[in-house]
């Protein structure tokens with residue numbers, strides 16, 4: 458049987474970050490009632506899988522089981538070709554507990570220099586998973602490819618945005634206006650796939 462999400466359904470967003478819950482509401486065009494898992498007091502699971510899709514599914518399934526409601530979760534990050542895909546699922550963790558992305562971007566640059574590679578290609582990935590409390594789940598992945606630049610440029614985005622120039626553009630994600638980034642980002646591409654799969 459196909460899995461369908463009806464407009465107006467309540468979705469539990471498996472995130473303790475209120476900004477992310479808000480972003481999910483915006484990307485879903487306000488079609489659903491979104492409840493943040495954090496506001497329901499649901500504990501966060503450890504991200505123990507080795508892929509973006511694995512971790513997104515794990516978080517969505519956990520929130521669906523705990524809440525008894527349909528849940529949505531994401532997992533995302535930056536992968537660097539010269540670093541064989543690192544930091545990847547560890548993107549947030551490279552910034553440490555103080556979420557120091559200037560330090561994380563320096564670490565990326567240092568590690569690339571250490572390899573001696575001239576390859577600056579990289580990509581962002583966003584996995585999105587929706588899980589039902591009785592078991593079924595859907596997971597999709599969106600990706601945007603680009604080149605890294607050092608030093609980073611722009612202060613409009615977050616995370617690794619200042620060092621990432623998407624393919625076909627000359628501005629970094631950190632320099633682009635947010636609507637421009639949203640039109641081509643890994644997250645937007647994942648959402649398009651999710652909409653095609655579920656609506």
Ligand code: IMP
Pocket residue numbers: 531532533534535548549581614615616617618630642
């Ligand atoms: P998550 O919350 O475990 O999905 O962590 C994803 C991490 O990847 C974030 O903390 C960011 O550092 C990074 N990341 C994901 N998407 C983006 C983006 O669009 N721009 C910049 N950094 C991103």
